[in-house]
Every structure is written in structure tokens, then in C-alpha cells.
């Protein structure tokens with residue numbers, strides 16, 4: 001896997017790690033923890049890029065609720081998630097460079113995609129209940145794929 005930029009782990013960024021810690025104006029530390037344990041090794045650049053994408057999405061009417069369903073997922077717990085996204089995509093969550101945004105309707109799907117595409121995010125997966133985003137480059141192409149779940 002080739003990566004966009006140096007991985008600056010969220011834990012190296014600040015010594016203030018309570019869940020309400022404001023990483024960017026919208027996103028807090030707790031939003032990106034592994035959902036099955038307390039570990040959190042999100043890449044700070046990925047969160048910053050997502051902040052840009054979320055801000056851009058707010059230019060579309062109506063404003064939508066932007067909810068992260070999965071951010072970092074640890075190696076111990078990734079197998080739960082491989083069932084949904086498949087091993088290859090799910091594993092990008094263990095790098096701290098992937099997030100899933102809740103989305104199950106066409107209005108929010110438009111807003112979220114508008115923000116993602118205009119922020120420079122180039123790997124997007126559309127599932128029935130979420131949109132997967134990652135900043136891991138595997139093939140060099142910008143892609144939007146459709147997940148089968």
C-alpha cells in the first residue's frame with residue numbers, strides 16, 4: 001500500500017485524549033475509536049481531509065447530519081468488519097486512513113459525495129447504509145465502487 005502522506009497518529013498529536021477532544025472543528029477524538037475497544041490510531045491528515053469534505057458538503061441544501069460509523073478498527077476486531085466490506089477494503093481501517101460515513105438516503109448521499117469529490121478524496125465506496133472513504137492508494141486511479149451490502 002502506498003500512502004498519501006506521512007502517518008501522524010492521532011495519539012502523537014495531543015496528550016488530551018478524552019472522547020470529547022476536538023481534533024478539528026467538527027470531529028472529536030471519540031468518533032474514530034475502534035467500535036469494539038478503546039484503541040484509536042487514526043491518521044490526523046485523514047481527519048483533516050474529512051473536515052474539508054464535511055465543510056464542503058454543508059454548502060448543499062438541506063444540511064445533513066454527518067455521522068462517522070467506523071474510523072480506526074484494530075487488528076483484533078477487524079474480522080467483524082470484513083464481513084461487511086470484504087478483507088481488502090476493511091483492512092484499510094487498520095491503517096487509520098479510512099472512515100465510514102452513515103448514509104442510507106439519496107439526499108445525504110449527494111451532499112456527502114459532493115464534499116468528498118471536491119476535497120480531493122479519491123477512493124470512495126458506496127454501500128446501502130454507509131459510504132466508505134480511505135486515503136490509501138492501491139492502484140493509482142481515483143475510484144468510486146459500489147459495495148454489495
Ligand SMILES: [Zn+2]
Nearest residue numbers: 034037074077
Ligand atoms: Zn478493537
Ligand SMILES: [Zn+2]
Nearest residue numbers: 085099100132
Ligand atoms: Zn470502510
